[in-house]
Structures are given as C-alpha cells and as structure tokens.
Amino acid sequence: MMQGRNKFLTFSYDDGVTQDKRLVKIFNKYHLKATFNINSGLLGKPGYLRREDMWVGHNKVEPREVEELYRGHEIAAHTLTHPHLPELPDEEIIHQVEDDRLQLEKLGGQPVTGLAYPGGGPTHDERVVRLIREHTGIRYARTTVSNYSFDVQEDLLQFQPTVYHREYDKMMELGEKFIKQEVCEKPQIFYVWGHSYEFDYYDTWSQFEEFCKMMSGREDICYVTNQEALLGNVGF
Numbered sequence: 001m002m003q004g005r006n007k008f009l010t011f012s013y014d015d016g017v018t019q020d021k022r023l024v025k026i027f028n029k030y031h032l033k034a035t036f037n038i039n040s041g042l043l044g045k046p047g048y049l050r051r052e053d054m055w056v057g058h059n060k061v062e063p064r065e066v067e068e069l070y071r072g073h074e075i076a077a078h079t080l081t082h083p084h085l086p087e088l089p090d091e092e093i094i095h096q097v098e099d100d101r102l103q104l105e106k107l108g109g110q111p112v113t114g115l116a117y118p119g120g121g122p123t124h125d126e127r128v129v130r131l132i133r134e135h136t137g138i139r140y141a142r143t144t145v146s147n148y149s150f151d152v153q154e155d156l157l158q159f160q161p162t163v164y165h166r167e168y169d170k171m172m173e174l175g176e177k178f179i180k181q182e183v184c185e186k187p188q189i190f191y192v193w194g195h196s197y198e199f200d201y202y203d204t205w206s207q208f209e210e211f212c213k214m215m216s217g218r219e220d221i222c223y224v225t226n227q228e229a230l231l232g233n234v235g236f
Helices: 020-029 062-069 088-108 126-135 168-180 197-202 205-215 226-230
Strands: 005-013 032-038 048-051 053-055 074-077 114-116 140-142 188-194 221-223
Touching: 005 205, 005 226, 020 032, 020 048, 032 114, 048 188, 048 226, 062 074, 062 088, 074 088, 074 226, 088 126, 114 226, 140 226, 168 205, 188 226, 197 205
Parallel strands: 005 032, 005 188, 005 221, 032 074, 074 114, 114 140
Antiparallel strands: 048 053
C-alpha cells in the first residue's frame, strides 16, 4: 500500500467547464487530487444549462488551457460530444470514446485511461461496455449510480461512485465515517463525483470547501486521482 495506508479519497468532475478553475484552486489549497472528465469536441464552446427555474453557465474551457489547468490532476474521457451512448451504432461509440481519449492525451500531455459515462439514467449497457473494453484504451469507466460504499469493486468498466456531491448531508456523513474508520485489511475508496457548475447553481462553494478542509491533511488517508485509486498504482 502507499506508505502503509489503505484509505483512498478521490474526486471526479465532468464536462470540462470554466467553473473547474475555481474548483482546482480549492483542491490544490487542501492538497487533494481529482479527475476531470472532458468532452474534447466541445472545448471552447459557450453555453448555458437550464436547471429548474434558473440558467447556469456551462462554458467549456479552451483547448489551450487544458494542460496547465489540470496539472497535478488526472484528465479522463467523457466522449467527444456527450451523446447518449446506448443509442449509437457500434462504430460511433468507439469513435466518441477513443477519439476523445486520444485527443485529450495530446491536449493534456498525460496518458488517458479513464472515462465517465455521459448523461444520467441508463448511461451505458452491456454492448457499450463490451465495445469500450475491446476497442478502446479505456481501463475504467464511472457510472452515475452512487453505492454509498468504500469497498473496492471488481467491474471497473461499470464503476459506481460512493456519493454524488449534491447529496451534501450524505457526503458529510460518509466523510465523517471514512475519517473515523480504523485501518482495514482491505483497501477502502471514498469516491465523490459531480459537476463544478452545480456549485454556482446551488451556491454551495463554501459548503464544499468545508468538506474538503475536513477531509484534508490526514496521515491515514491517501489523496489520489481516480486512475491511482482504481488501476493498481497505489498497490491494490
């Protein structure tokens, strides 16, 4: 294990939006690591999303910003243009995933081995998983279904995160549980996911920073990217 520790905290944020700039500063302030899942085909595009009764900015970072912005963190795929993968033919699924992966490697200057499935609800099916496994360089893929568990999972191409950051009370409850947890024989992963634009919409930047502060600086926790947590780079 990494320096004898087997508790791992990691974060995963989707879409490559400009709010990531503020989020990266928070992670860096508390020496936390995250993975950012990016649609390379949408980089540089302005936009808004309608959430309930308000519009929220959904502007994508510029391609030239990617390498520097996410330095020290992991860059992962999120497909080229954020389609609903189960509706696509085989060739287009492979194109959306693998070409995004390869483009991000060029932009970010680091190997890309991870994916966050785009969209909510049924983001993937067995056909999508098979095509990714057999025809792309993706080695792990995160779903949007939280399992509220720290246990290591066997199926890394249908990986379930611990908690969605919008479930703030649950996230805090799990965070406190993770902190109090004694060192275990088996590795434990606390995996938080979300979108940074949601902090603008729900005005929860300060809440999330308090969570990061609470979780940081603990000698028995390893602060890692998704890749480090899931692909054996920390000794699993």
